[in-house]
Amino acid sequence: MVGCGHCGKIIRSIEKKYYDKLKEKKIALVGGAVNLDDEKEVKKIKEIRKNSDILIAVGSCAVSGGFQRMLIGLENGFPQRFVRIGDVVKVDYAIIGCPPDEEEVEKVVEAVLNKDKEIVDSYLILKPYEIIAGRPIIDTYMKVNEVLLTSNKELCLGCDDAPINYEFCTGCGTCVAKCPANALTIDEKPKVNISKCIKCGTCFFNCIRVKEALPSEAR
Amino acid sequence: MKIRGFETSMMGRDIDFIVPSMTRLCYLNEISHALAGVTAVEKAYNITVPNEGLYLREIARLGEIIEVDAIKLSEFINTKELENIGNKIKSILGKKGKYLAVGGVLQNISDKRKEKLLNLVNKGLNLVDKEFINLVEERKKKISLPDVELIDAYNFDINKVETNGYPKTALYDGKVVYSGALSRMYNKGLIKSKNLWDVLSARVIEIEHSLMEIKNLLNKLKLTYPYMEPIIKDGKAVGEAVIEGGEGIVYHRVELIGREILDYTILTSENFNKTLLDSVDNDEGKRIIQLCERCYYL
Numbered sequence: 001m002v003g004c005g006h007c008g009k010i011i012r013s014i015e016k017k018y019y020d021k022l023k024e025k026k027i028a029l030v031g032g033a034v035n036l037d038d039e040k041e042v043k044k045i046k047e048i049r050k051n052s053d054i055l056i057a058v059g060s061c062a063v064s065g066g067f068q069r070m071l072i073g074l075e076n077g078f079p080q081r082f083v084r085i086g087d088v089v090k091v092d093y094a095i096i097g098c099p100p101d102e103e104e105v106e107k108v109v110e111a112v113l114n115k116d117k118e119i120v121d122s123y124l125i126l127k128p129y130e131i132i133a134g135r136p137i138i139d140t141y142m143k144v145n146e147v148l149l150t151s152n153k154e155l156c157l158g159c160d161d162a163p164i165n166y167e168f169c170t171g172c173g174t175c176v177a178k179c180p181a182n183a184l185t186i187d188e189k190p191k192v193n194i195s196k197c198i199k200c201g202t203c204f205f206n207c208i209r210v211k212e213a214l215p216s217e218a219r
Numbered sequence: 220m221k222i223r224g225f226e227t228s229m230m231g232r233d234i235d236f237i238v239p240s241m242t243r244l245c246y247l248n249e250i251s252h253a254l255a256g257v258t259a260v261e262k263a264y265n266i267t268v269p270n271e272g273l274y275l276r277e278i279a280r281l282g283e284i285i286e287v288d289a290i291k292l293s294e295f296i297n298t299k300e301l302e303n304i305g306n307k308i309k310s311i312l313g314k315k316g317k318y319l320a321v322g323g324v325l326q327n328i329s330d331k332r333k334e335k336l337l338n339l340v341n342k343g344l345n346l347v348d349k350e351f352i353n354l355v356e357e358r359k360k361k362i363s364l365p366d367v368e369l370i371d372a373y374n375f376d377i378n379k380v381e382t383n384g385y386p387k388t389a390l391y392d393g394k395v396v397y398s399g400a401l402s403r404m405y406n407k408g409l410i411k412s413k414n415l416w417d418v419l420s421a422r423v424i425e426i427e428h429s430l431m432e433i434k435n436l437l438n439k440l441k442l443t444y445p446y447m448e449p450i451i452k453d454g455k456a457v458g459e460a461v462i463e464g465g466e467g468i469v470y471h472r473v474e475l476i477g478r479e480i481l482d483y484t485i486l487t488s489e490n491f492n493k494t495l496l497d498s499v500d501n502d503e504g505k506r507i508i509q510l511c512e513r514c515y516y517l
């Protein structure tokens with residue numbers, strides 16, 4: 001799929017370690033966003049889904065479209081649409097982060113293999129994504145300028161200039177420490193430097209009060 | 220893979236977007252793409268970076284080179300530990316280079332981390348397997364591959380580059396050329412021949428050489444503040460930078476108006492190496508170079 005390759009590297013290392021078990025339980029780990037205008041890629045992700053019982057999206061590109069949603073793409077003069085895997089096929093578990101920690105991915109894989117309900121349930125976060133991120137933002141064959149004008153808010157997971165609605169924020173700073181783009185500063189409450197933000201969603205989903213902040217239908 | 224449009228996607232953005240986006244162009248060249256972008260802006264506005272910042276950046280760039288050399292050698296020998304060492308060294312700028320900024324580096328390392336890194340370098344030096352070079356020499360005698368023309372960032376003239384199509388394939392001075400570890404080691408006089416097989420030996424030599432350079436740089440670090448708030452002027456400005464990254468040349472050119480990016484151009488080793496591989500058309504050659512699609516389909 002489309003990404004920087006970092007999540008792919010994490011996946012390869014975990015697949016190597018758990019090869020037999022993953023194969024036996026038909027668990028697939030996928031990183032990167034899907035280029036909706038690349039037939040081969042769409043076909044590939046559908047095939048992965050068909051051949052697996054459990055599909056785990058690894059990293060922000062796969063989970064929410066992440067950074068790739070901010071790219072325009074160009075093929076024969078046409079822009080491309082980069083969307084999260086969940087826009088094309090059903091995803092069972094999602095691990096946010098750009099990149100996520102390899103240890104965290106491993107923890108989820110082990111939990112899924114061992115059916116550790118407490119851990120796996122906290123990664124069943126696709127429902128919130130369906131509601132927050134909504135339909136793919138970039139429409140078919142939007143002109144380059146239109147894509148550029150798509151506001152941060154529309155591309156965002158709902159955080160816009162604050163990781164979470166201030167009403168829920170306790171000022172703990174977890175989001176600031178977790179942001180992989182150094183885009184957050186905190187005085188009393190955290191603030192996003194939109195020029196640096198890559199829309200990875202790490203801040204939002206690492207907030208200690210994320211569950212309360214989600215719309216009730218997404219909890 | 221299809222073109223992601225990194226160059227076009229930068230238009231209209233603030234210069235603060237360069238590091239977070241360029242570190243996500245390609246995991247292998249993540250430091251060098253960000254560094255080339257930041258350096259291009261610094262050149263455009265004559266921004267001075269404190270020495271401490273320059274040392275940290277150089278250590279990270281060399282860490283990237285070690286990691287990439289190790290990854291590309293892993294087809295032939297076990298270099299997993301060296302890969303991890305390179306990765307840990309490049310993280311001196313934070314995960315995904317997050318402390319790199321126009322004006323320097325936003326955070327220095329602690330005394331303790333410096334010690335740890337020095338230990339890591341020593342460990343790495345013990346892991347370099349020079350015996351592998353002899354194996355390469357034997358292979359070279361059995362399977363014939365051509366000599367290649369080399370280019371490197373130290374003698375690079377953008378006016379000599381001729382690009383074709385999109386994704387770009389590139390010629391230098393009208394010639395098919397290779398960019399990467401062999402060019403660098405040849406330039407430094409650490410390898411004497413220019414055969415495609417020598418790319419493999421160059422990687423081994425380069426890992427050792429980079430580790431030694433990193434040791435020198437770490438010893439130079441005073442752990443002072445590595446950043447100076449830059450002054451960004453209002454008018455239009457153009458800046459360009461060419462550096463050697465993990466895979467080879469990384470060239471970035473920015474056209475700016477104040478903090479806003481008007482135009483962005485990227486050229487990488489893979490634009491040249493793709494042309495080379497097309498002309499050689501040999502599976503062994505492909506295995507040696509391992510073209511990076513992400514750097515090619517920007």
Ligand code: SF4
Nearest residue numbers: 003004059060061098
């Ligand atoms: S989520 Fe981030 S680290 Fe992972 S592939 Fe995407 S850009 Fe790379």
Ligand code: SF4
Nearest residue numbers: 179197198200201203
């Ligand atoms: S503020 Fe940081 S953690 Fe939050 S979405 Fe932006 S880049 Fe990701």
